[in-house]
Amino acid sequence: MSQGTLYDKVWDRHKVTTLPNGQDQLFVGLHLIHEVTSPQAFGMLQERGLEVARPDLTHATVDHIVPTASQDRPYSDDAAERMMAELEENVRDAGIEFSDPTTGDQGIVHVIGPEQGITQPGKTIVCGDSHTSTHGAFGALAFGIGTSQIRDVLATQTIAMEKQKVRKIQVDGELGEGVEAKDVILEIIRRLGTEGGVGYVYEYAGEAIEDLGMEGRMSICNMSIEGGARAGYVNPDETTYEWMEETDYFQEHPGKFDELKPYWESVRSDDDAEYDDVVHIDANELEPVVTWGTTPGQGVGIHDPIPAPEDLAEDKQDTARRAQKHMRVEPGETMEGYDIDVAFLGSCTNARLPDLRRAARIVEGRQVADDVRAFVVPGSQRVQRVAEEEGLADVFREAGFDWRNAGCSMCLGMNEDQLEGDEACASSSNRNFVGRQGSKDGRTVLMNPRMVAAAAITGEVTDVRDLEEAEVVA
Amino acid sequence: MSDPTEEVDEVDYVSGTGIPLRGNDIDTDQVIPARFMKVVTFDGLGQFAFFDQRFDDEDNPKDHPMNEERFGDANIMVVNSNFGCGSSREHAPQALERWGIDALIGESFAEIFAGNCLALGIPTVTADHETINALQQWVDDNPDGEIEIDVEDETVTYGSNEISVTVDDGQRKALVDGIWDTTALMKANQQAIQETADSLPYVEPAD
Numbered sequence: 001m002s003q004g005t006l007y008d009k010v011w012d013r014h015k016v017t018t019l020p021n022g023q024d025q026l027f028v029g030l031h032l033i034h035e036v037t038s039p040q041a042f043g044m045l046q047e048r049g050l051e052v053a054r055p056d057l058t059h060a061t062v063d064h065i066v067p068t069a070s071q072d073r074p075y076s077d078d079a080a081e082r083m084m085a086e087l088e089e090n091v092r093d094a095g096i097e098f099s100d101p102t103t104g105d106q107g108i109v110h111v112i113g114p115e116q117g118i119t120q121p122g123k124t125i126v127c128g129d130s131h132t133s134t135h136g137a138f139g140a141l142a143f144g145i146g147t148s149q150i151r152d153v154l155a156t157q158t159i160a161m162e163k164q165k166v167r168k169i170q171v172d173g174e175l176g177e178g179v180e181a182k183d184v185i186l187e188i189i190r191r192l193g194t195e196g197g198v199g200y201v202y203e204y205a206g207e208a209i210e211d212l213g214m215e216g217r218m219s220i221c222n223m224s225i226e227g228g229a230r231a232g233y234v235n236p237d238e239t240t241y242e243w244m245e246e247t248d249y250f251q252e253h254p255g256k257f258d259e260l261k262p263y264w265e266s267v268r269s270d271d272d273a274e275y276d277d278v279v280h281i282d283a284n285e286l287e288p289v290v291t292w293g294t295t296p297g298q299g300v301g302i303h304d305p306i307p308a309p310e311d312l313a314e315d316k317q318d319t320a321r322r323a324q325k326h327m328r329v330e331p332g333e334t335m336e337g338y339d340i341d342v343a344f345l346g347s348c349t350n351a352r353l354p355d356l357r358r359a360a361r362i363v364e365g366r367q368v369a370d371d372v373r374a375f376v377v378p379g380s381q382r383v384q385r386v387a388e389e390e391g392l393a394d395v396f397r398e399a400g401f402d403w404r405n406a407g408c409s410m411c412l413g414m415n416e417d418q419l420e421g422d423e424a425c426a427s428s429s430n431r432n433f434v435g436r437q438g439s440k441d442g443r444t445v446l447m448n449p450r451m452v453a454a455a456a457i458t459g460e461v462t463d464v465r466d467l468e469e470a471e472v473v474a
Numbered sequence: 475m476s477d478p479t480e481e482v483d484e485v486d487y488v489s490g491t492g493i494p495l496r497g498n499d500i501d502t503d504q505v506i507p508a509r510f511m512k513v514v515t516f517d518g519l520g521q522f523a524f525f526d527q528r529f530d531d532e533d534n535p536k537d538h539p540m541n542e543e544r545f546g547d548a549n550i551m552v553v554n555s556n557f558g559c560g561s562s563r564e565h566a567p568q569a570l571e572r573w574g575i576d577a578l579i580g581e582s583f584a585e586i587f588a589g590n591c592l593a594l595g596i597p598t599v600t601a602d603h604e605t606i607n608a609l610q611q612w613v614d615d616n617p618d619g620e621i622e623i624d625v626e627d628e629t630v631t632y633g634s635n636e637i638s639v640t641v642d643d644g645q646r647k648a649l650v651d652g653i654w655d656t657t658a659l660m661k662a663n664q665q666a667i668q669e670t671a672d673s674l675p676y677v678e679p680a681d
Binding site: 438 | 498503507508509514563564567568584586588648658659663
């Protein structure tokens with residue numbers, strides 16, 4: 001078993017006791033909730049006559065069902081309105097802080113936690129959403145939970161868990177021009193498989209990871225779950241601390257930063273930490289990666305051929321055949337030139353300011369292809385505001401993109417933004433599962449945000465490095 | 475206030491008939507498509523389990539084991555590898571449970587899904603690829619054949635076969651001892667919870 005890793009240290013600091021069933025009971029430092037997975041948990045609590053134990057360590061927002069075109073209440077979708085109303089009632093009764101759309105702080109739960117500084121190194125963070133792994137970018141131990149576990153956390157501020165193994169993913173070297181954090185994680189999942197991380201927590205390390213800003217680290221940790229790992233993290237460093245210092249929490253509580261920094265430093269993995277497994281990746285070799293199939297592990301370099309199912313491991317062949325039929329691609333082809341109908345720039349993976357800034361440089365002075373509907377959905381109201389102030393929104397609008405309000409949008413078919421029929425979508429999101437974007441015949445191609453911008457312009461999957469960047473924006 | 479521990483059953487043994495559901499990497503978006511999650515309770519989710527695999531655009535049934543009458547009463551689902559990957563939605567096992575599933579046997583399960591199943595008292599037991607293939611074939615040939623899962627002994631019996639399966643240690647103990655409902659279990663440790671909270675530098679005293 002691992003020793004001396006951030007995972008071991010944060011686990012030990014939060015361990016309350018070992019339960020009779022053999023699991024450890026862990027204290028939860030931050031519980032994030034949203035409208036989809038929490039109402040049933042509040043219902044279970046009520047059935048048992050229990051109250052929310054630590055509303056002060058709980059924070060709510062609304063993201064999955066919120067419409068991105070108009071946020072006027074009541075929402076035109078009755079079901080969405082009911083879910084929102086239920087969340088409002090639950091947080092009001094329990095006294096839980098709620099970043100609702102009227103506060104200007106609403107957004108995707110994995111965007112707003114880091115923005116507000118409630119996501120911090122060395123915290124345990126849970127949320128009824130599998131992409132909670134995102135918060136690991138700050139050196140937090142963060143993972144998604146189910147609704148019965150939300151009930152546990154609401155009632156006790158603790159969770160029952162079994163300790164897992166730690167795999168260090170060492171990404172050495174430098175990323176080439178036009179290669180992004182998203183490409184690193186798609187490559188990791190391609191190599192290790194969608195189930196390769198089951199039983200593991202991923203520690204991302206090495207020069208290429210350390211060189212990334214917090215947003216890039218978040219993109220990587222975000223998709224740990226697509227690789228089967230429930231949590232992934234990066235050890236906190238000066239990049240992390242600079243981010244923390246700027247956030248609301250530390251601006252409002254001067255003194256806290258110096259008080260907590262020694263704790264953050266103390267939970268970093270030791271130089272001689274022991275890992276259960278170590279994997280090396282050479283950043284210099286990477287290219288932009290796009291998916292050709294219907295699992296996030298079915299990725300390929302933009303100029304590389306789509307694999308023949310019979311060349312894959314035996315247990316991957318059947319899935320690959322079905323995926324290629326669904327996507328209508330043939331082995332030996334590249335994804336370059338694959339026609340798209342929709343370009344979606346958004347989601348908890350890639351809808352933060354640097355993502356939008358980089359994409360805007362591709363879009364500036366160009367026009368979205370005639371037959372493509374393209375839209376940008378900022379990850380939060382704050383991202384939206386700054387992007388509007390910087391002129392990014394105008395750049396996107398002038399190019400023919402729709403500029404929307406914050407939410408999960410077309411990452412999943414729970415709101416008005418959905419694929420129709422067999423539309424193909426160049427998407428900066430995290431899942432290309434059949435039906436994920438709202439149409440069971442829809443086809444999703446995952447890629448980094450600049451690649452989405454390029455695809456929107458050309459109407460087909462394109463190597464963004466072939467397009468010259470504008471230098472005007474931001 | 476009711477004592478929640480009273481509701482908790484020991485799940486050391488599940489028996490019934492099987493339904494084979496083949497394919498690796500079956501994600502929870504397939505188990506329960508997101509559009510059916512715009513609800514504030516889990517009631518009624520059973521009819522939507524695997525909806526897009528089971529019905530076409532006009533809601534006509536498609537070729538799918540869950541639409542076959544011979545598997546209509548099945549309560550043990552036999553699946554392949556990485557079943558339940560993707561979204562953490564507990565709606566997935568809730569939908570399967572409401573459709574009638576009491577246990578799953580598979581090559582492997584995604585962690586969050588397995589945890590969600592445990593919270594409902596649904597065992598997720600595993601065996602290797604060949605063993606699962608053979609069992610799926612047997613279920614296909616014997617839709618009324620009895621399957622018995624012994625969670626404590628980690629065996630599955632069907633026809634004249636008894637196979638060894640793996641049940642994760644924590645899951646086995648929790649199910650066999652009837653301590654899979656963790657709320658009451660953890661609530662009892664109030665003082666230790668407070669001590670842990672007090673020892674963490676970032677936790678401020680409760681309001």
